[in-house]
Amino acid sequence: MNASRGRPTLEQVAARAGVSRATVSRVVNGSTSVAESIREAVNRAIGDLGYVPNLAARSLVTQRTDSIALVLPEAATRVFSDDQFFPSVIRGVSQELEAADKQLVLMLAGSPASHDRVERYAAARHVDGVLFASMHGSDPLPGKLARMGIPVVCSGRPLGPATVPYVDVDHIGGVTAAVHHLLALGRTRIATIAGPQDMVAGIDRLAGYRGALKDSRSRSIVAVGDFTRESGAVAMRQLLDDDPALDAVFVASDLMAHGALGTLRAAGRRVPEDVAVVGFDDIELARYTEPPLTTVRQPIVDIGREMARQVLRLAAGEEAEPAIVLPTELVIRQSA
Amino acid sequence: MNASRGRPTLEQVAARAGVSRATVSRVVNGSTSVAESIREAVNRAIGDLGYVPNLAARSLVTQRTDSIALVLPEAATRVFSDDQFFPSVIRGVSQELEAADKQLVLMLAGSPASHDRVERYAAARHVDGVLFASMHGSDPLPGKLARMGIPVVCSGRPLGPATVPYVDVDHIGGVTAAVHHLLALGRTRIATIAGPQDMVAGIDRLAGYRGALKDSRSRSIVAVGDFTRESGAVAMRQLLDDDPALDAVFVASDLMAHGALGTLRAAGRRVPEDVAVVGFDDIELARYTEPPLTTVRQPIVDIGREMARQVLRLAAGEEAEPAIVLPTELVIRQSA
DNA sequence: AAATCACCAGAGAGCGCTCTCTCATGTACT
DNA sequence: AGTACATGAGAGAGCGCTCTCTGGTGATTT
Numbered sequence: 001m002n003a004s005r006g007r008p009t010l011e012q013v014a015a016r017a018g019v020s021r022a023t024v025s026r027v028v029n030g031s032t033s034v035a036e037s038i039r040e041a042v043n044r045a046i047g048d049l050g051y052v053p054n055l056a057a058r059s060l061v062t063q064r065t066d067s068i069a070l071v072l073p074e075a076a077t078r079v080f081s082d083d084q085f086f087p088s089v090i091r092g093v094s095q096e097l098e099a100a101d102k103q104l105v106l107m108l109a110g111s112p113a114s115h116d117r118v119e120r121y122a123a124a125r126h127v128d129g130v131l132f133a134s135m136h137g138s139d140p141l142p143g144k145l146a147r148m149g150i151p152v153v154c155s156g157r158p159l160g161p162a163t164v165p166y167v168d169v170d171h172i173g174g175v176t177a178a179v180h181h182l183l184a185l186g187r188t189r190i191a192t193i194a195g196p197q198d199m200v201a202g203i204d205r206l207a208g209y210r211g212a213l214k215d216s217r218s219r220s221i222v223a224v225g226d227f228t229r230e231s232g233a234v235a236m237r238q239l240l241d242d243d244p245a246l247d248a249v250f251v252a253s254d255l256m257a258h259g260a261l262g263t264l265r266a267a268g269r270r271v272p273e274d275v276a277v278v279g280f281d282d283i284e285l286a287r288y289t290e291p292p293l294t295t296v297r298q299p300i301v302d303i304g305r306e307m308a309r310q311v312l313r314l315a316a317g318e319e320a321e322p323a324i325v326l327p328t329e330l331v332i333r334q335s336a
Numbered sequence: 337m338n339a340s341r342g343r344p345t346l347e348q349v350a351a352r353a354g355v356s357r358a359t360v361s362r363v364v365n366g367s368t369s370v371a372e373s374i375r376e377a378v379n380r381a382i383g384d385l386g387y388v389p390n391l392a393a394r395s396l397v398t399q400r401t402d403s404i405a406l407v408l409p410e411a412a413t414r415v416f417s418d419d420q421f422f423p424s425v426i427r428g429v430s431q432e433l434e435a436a437d438k439q440l441v442l443m444l445a446g447s448p449a450s451h452d453r454v455e456r457y458a459a460a461r462h463v464d465g466v467l468f469a470s471m472h473g474s475d476p477l478p479g480k481l482a483r484m485g486i487p488v489v490c491s492g493r494p495l496g497p498a499t500v501p502y503v504d505v506d507h508i509g510g511v512t513a514a515v516h517h518l519l520a521l522g523r524t525r526i527a528t529i530a531g532p533q534d535m536v537a538g539i540d541r542l543a544g545y546r547g548a549l550k551d552s553r554s555r556s557i558v559a560v561g562d563f564t565r566e567s568g569a570v571a572m573r574q575l576l577d578d579d580p581a582l583d584a585v586f587v588a589s590d591l592m593a594h595g596a597l598g599t600l601r602a603a604g605r606r607v608p609e610d611v612a613v614v615g616f617d618d619i620e621l622a623r624y625t626e627p628p629l630t631t632v633r634q635p636i637v638d639i640g641r642e643m644a645r646q647v648l649r650l651a652a653g654e655e656a657e658p659a660i661v662l663p664t665e666l667v668i669r670q671s672a
Numbered sequence: 673a674a675a676t677c678a679c680c681a682g683a684g685a686g687c688g689c690t691c692t693c694t695c696a697t698g699t700a701c702t
Numbered sequence: 703a704g705t706a707c708a709t710g711a712g713a714g715a716g717c718g719c720t721c722t723c724t725g726g727t728g729a730t731t732t
Contacts, residue, residue, distance in 0.1 A: 007460065009718055020682045025720060033680055052460035056401065057718035059392035060687045067441070080427065082418045082620045091416065094444045098453070103462075105403070106442045108430045117434070124343065124388035126439075229624055258624060265626075284418040288565055288594060290601075290626060345688055356712045361690060369710055393688035396717045676731070683724080689717085699708075 008049040017045035028053060067103035068093075068311055069127040071118050073134060074110030081228060083255050083283045085300055089133050089155065092304020100312055102128070115141065122150055129153070129311035133304075136198060151314030153307045157200045157323070165320045167306040171201060174296035174328030175208030178250050178278040181294070181330055183216055187248035187276055191221035193235040193260060195252040202227070205252040205280060221246060225256045232256025236263035247275055248336065254279040254286045254295055261289055261335070276336035292333035299326050344385040353381035364389060403439035404429075404647055405463040407454050409470060410446030417564060419591050419619045421636055425469045425491065428640020436648055438464070451477065458486055465489070465647035469640075474534070487650035489643045492536045493659070501656045503642040507537060510632035510664030511544030514586050514614040517630070517666055519552055523584035523612055527557035529571040529596060531588040538563070541588040541616060557582060561592045568592025572599035583611055584672065590615040590622045590631055597625055597671070612672035628669035635662050 010028075014021045019038060026034050027042040034042075045051075059065050070093050072086060080086060090106070097104050105127055109115045122130050122145050129151035132142050136159075143163040146152040154166040182190050192209045195202030206222070213220050223238045225231030232251060236259065239246060251257035257279030261271060269275045271291055279286060282297035303326060310320040346364075350357045355374060362370050363378040370378075381387075395401045406429050408422060416422060426442070433440050441463055445451045458466050458481050465487035468478045479499040482488040490502040518526050528545045531538030542558070549556050559574045561567030568587060572595065575582060587593035593615030597607060605611045607627055615622060618633035639662060646656040 007718095010720095011718080021719080022683080022721080023681055026681085029720085035680070038681080050459075052456055054396070054460070054718050055462050056392045056395035057687090058720075060390070060396055060689085060718080061720045063687080065392065074427070074430075080420075080423055082420050084416075084418050086423050087416055090442065091410070091444065094410075094442065098444070098450060103457075104442045106426065106430065106440045108427065108434070114434060120388060121439075123386075124390070126391050229620075262624065262626075285621065288598065290598075343688095346690095347688080357689080358691080358713080359711060362711090365690080371710065374711085390688050393717090394690075396688080396719085397690045399717080674732090676729100678729080679727085681724105681726085683722105685720105685722090687719085690715105692713105692715090694711105694713080696711085697709085699706100701706075702704090 007054065008051045009054070010051075013042065013045045013049055013051045016049060017042045063125070064315075065126060065128055066101070067105050067127050068097055068129045068131060068308065068315075069105045069107055069118070069122060070131045070133060071107045071109050073136065073139075074108040074114075081255060082285070083227075083253065083281055085134065085281075088300035089304040089307075092301040092306075093131060093308045094304075095301075096305045096308030096312070100308075102312070119145070123148060125150070128315040131155075131307050131311055133307070138198070151311050151320075153310045153314070153320065155303050155307055157204075159198075159200060159203075162322065165310055165314070165322050165324075167303050167310065167324045167326070168200070169298040169303065169326045170328050171204035172208040172211065174280065174298065174330065175205050175250065176212045177328075177330040178280070178294075178296050179209060179212035181332070182248045182250065182276055182278060182336060183212075183218070185248070185272075185276055185336065188218050189221065189243060189246040190218050190248040190250065191223070191239045191243065191246045193232055193239065193249060193251040193256050194222055194224045195256075196226045197224065202252060209250055225252070225259075227253045227256060229255045229259035229262075232259030233263045234259075236260035237267075240264075240267055240269075248277070249275060250278050250280075252280050254281040254283045254293060257293055257295070257335075258285060258289055261293075265290075272334065272336050278330075278336045282331050286331075287333070289335070291335050294333045294336040295331055297329045297331050299328075302326055343390065344387045345390070346387075349378065349381045349385055349387045352385060353378045399461070400651075401462060401464055402437070403441050403463050404433055404465045404467060404644065404651075405441045405443055405454070405458060406467045406469060407443045407445050409475075410444040410450075417591060418621070419563075419589065419617055421470065421617075424636035425640040425643075428637040428642075429467060429644045430640075431637075432641045432644030432648070436644075438648070455481070459484060461486070464651040467491075467643050467647055469643070487647050487656075489647045489650070489656065491639050491643055493540075495534075495536060495539075498658065501646055501650070501658050501660075503639050503646065503660045503662070504536070505634040505639065505662045506664050507540035508544040508547065510616065510634065510666065511541050511586065512548045513664075513666040514616070514630075514632050515545060515548035517668070518584045518586065518612055518614060518672060519548075519554070521584070521612055521672065524554050525557065525579060525582040526554050526584040526586065527559070527575045527579065527582045529568055529575065529585060529587040529592050530558055530560045531592075532562045533560065538588060545586055561588070561595075563589045563592060565591045565595035565598075568595030569599045570595075572596035573603075576600075576603055576605075584613070585611060586614050586616075588616050590617040590619045590629060593629055593631070593671075594621060594625055597629075601626075608670065608672050614666075614672045618667050622667075623669070625671070627671050630669045630672040631667055633665045633667050635664075638662055 194206040223235035225235040279295035286293040530542040559571035561571040615631035622629040
């Protein structure tokens, strides 16, 4: 570590190694056309001086920033609840980016003001790509940025025509497995607590429920929640009023299922004896509810990883898959 | 928006406005010594061209990056569990940084390799400051960076002498309130499930418990967990074996309390009739346990906000408070 | 032995911005 | 009327890096 003011520069390393700036640059960037002896001398000088490249200077000339923005809609119900969606996606993204030696710039876009901020920031190319997690499917921003030529990847299939690559899970498949499981258990009056119908996760899971029931004798009984516990509790109450004889319920999120479990208990129904319950998400809590929750697991960390991989590919000028759909899996515990 | 390749530069704005680059820079950076008419002309040109400053170029000369790193130890038990600590801190930090128009660079430092990465990144001044959340109190990295003159703020009082400013909550005060509440309820055999004793939160909460019991006739009964549900369940089992007659337990985290509640139920103890339970954290889940959990609320989002404020102050060359301790508050529900 | 070529290192021109100096203009004062 | 002084705008020098172009070397070819 040198004691002079400021970080050492390429120039200083070059001087110490007795070579030119360009050569040091080659070594730093791993160019092959540098003689072994010189490479060693340069590396020694780098070590002695504790040289670390100045990213701002590099960005200025390369037009790359080596960082990727992850945009989370702060307002979205799911993002800051304790269903772990948010931390899990971050973790997945972070793992992939770290492997590629890129930085993660996190932006919470709650207000319209911060929405603009994201747009300005990305449009000014301060990041090499943008990841949108769990936005409302109809948000125009991803498409807008993509049209400006900025690499963009979304989580969750967009509503309407998909203008940008996205990564999602197989909601329909998961729900179908859940409903079939309920059917196999001999349940005949299977209700559902659906998620908000302006989010793809809400829409698809309801569609999956309807589709799976279609080829059975069971009719559909639907209440809509917003993915929160509270709404699950309320919706369950309503379902019970609508059809006191229901014997199963597929709930579109574990948090809502947790709320529903409370309502069921309060109503004196035993789970799973009187009413079988299946959730969706397989959050940490699902193992610890009373009784432990049978649910559909979705690989959230993998969503993050795939998103990162895709955006990196785009940023490198390669093609990305227009859609990646990750598998879901029914996890059977005791509630059904 | 101009159609030429790349973003418009200061130069182009200057040409369009009929002034020099320097003047445009003055307008962009809000210097006062620009005549009103010229300022307007420049702003018009900026608008017409859709000019956005190139941050890399700016950083290169100002030596500022206008971004702050938030380092989270990926491995730490608490960070990725569903106790919401992690998202809440991020949210707080993000709010403050956004208000100051700074970027948030998130770094998960799980492995030793990524630990090094954080060091290199910060040492190279790629960020104006670093926030460490929930690190193990003895980690040398914060101190090391601080000694290099990099603005650093930690969450959680460091173990040993505090070498960097930190933000923490009043663990002792919260625990004291909790234990006094239990005492006021007439409980006489008050046990505790402590957190890991290599984390300040674990240490302080246990110390608080001991201190509060000291001036009562109740003796202390301790089991140690690691802040996870599982460990809470196990510790509760052990406590029950140690003293079958205990009538209350202060649990150092809500997640552990949740686990303990399960054990208590399995052991046939009623809560709060037989055993009163108080947790710590006031996570979302605490309202929904069976019964709802009496707990100590800590303002996690505010921790994030304060950390961000402090680091911004340091980065601006001002002094920061060496320690900020935020208040905690007993929230009485039904478990005690 | 001369010519060709591959290979590797250096020179130098910027990338887009800020900021210090310098200078021109207008205002106030003696 | 002449000098002093604000005030506001321009010129120009970098910030640290990459990358193209140029040139010098030694090995290979004819």
